Amino acid sequence: MSDRRILPSQLERMVYETIRDEIVSGALRPGEQLVEGRLAAELGVSKTPVREALIRLQRDGLVEIAPYRGARVIVPVDDDIAEITELRVCLETFIARDIAARRPTDVLEALETSIAGSCKALADRAEEQFVDRLSDFSDILAEACGNKRMKKILGDLRSVLHFIGNSSRRIQGRAARSIAQHEAILEAIKAGDPDAAAEATAVHIRSIAEDCRKAQVPNGDGRLPGPAANAPRAKARTRARANR
Known part of the structure; x- marks a missing residue:
């Protein structure tokens, strides 16, 4: 039987692509906080691939990471x-x-x-x-x-x-x-x-x-308008878990 284990690099890519797609689609809103523990739990993975994915997304220009404040989706200025x-x-x-x-x-x-x-x-x-x-x-x-x-x-x-x-x-x-x-x-x-x-x-x-x-102009409640697309977050995250 062939070895079908998912390599760490493959898992990191899957997590990266899932979070990236949710940001691009608008399922994760501009300014939304990206908490490593919560994302890891929702994706069914450890914090390590989530942390690496967020660093990569920062390089892509989609995420901001600040000391003591963590990561969040960028708000384009x-x-x-x-x-x-x-x-x-x-x-x-x-x-x-x-x-x-x-x-x-x-x-x-x-x-x-x-x-x-x-x-x-x-x-x-x-x-x-x-x-x-x-x-x-x-x-x-x-x-x-x-x-x-x-x-x-x-x-x-x-x-x-x-x-x-x-x-x-x-x-x-x-x-x-x-x-x-x-x-x-x-x-x-x-x-x-x-x-x-x-x-x-x-x-x-x-x-x-x-x-x-x-x-980018906030609504009356101070929040940015909702997602542009009705992106199914649960669907994307289920796919990431299934690919583990």
Whole structure:
């Protein structure tokens, strides 16, 4: 019989991915305290992989760890949003120009499929599928870019970008705006207009940033708005326990 024991490194990765996904989805809210003991109990693991996961999430820019205060989910401030937004604009407008100049058929078809999937998921109120299809659009463009270093930078930023994007979806109408903006980007690419594709991409990214800023304004009770997605925390944590 083969040895099916879970190695410590595998367990740490599972815990990291579970907590990361809950932060990105909004199941763990901005500013929420991340108590090692509580997370360990809910995930059915010891504190060690939780502690290592939180350190890694701090490097990702999703968690803050302060002496004597522990860890908490970051609350994006204007400077954070501005820096991430401008970096994304620089990278993704370059990619949009490149794709618009080349107009590869397979990429255009994949982008159309992504938009169609987003529309269907939104109509069906399938939140998880909507997030996945919406993310596909940027991922398709990044993958089609021939610049390996640019793809790596976007890959390293992926979790933070999704966190910002999901935060913005707390604002009414954000989902429909994202679809419309994706359609504008695709139309510019199909027309072979690099300038229009870059402009549509910049408008989309800055629109997300503006909605993210609005989402950080507390409600009347002093709490930030609730999760953007109805992310099933118990489901994610059950999966982590099952994978042990």
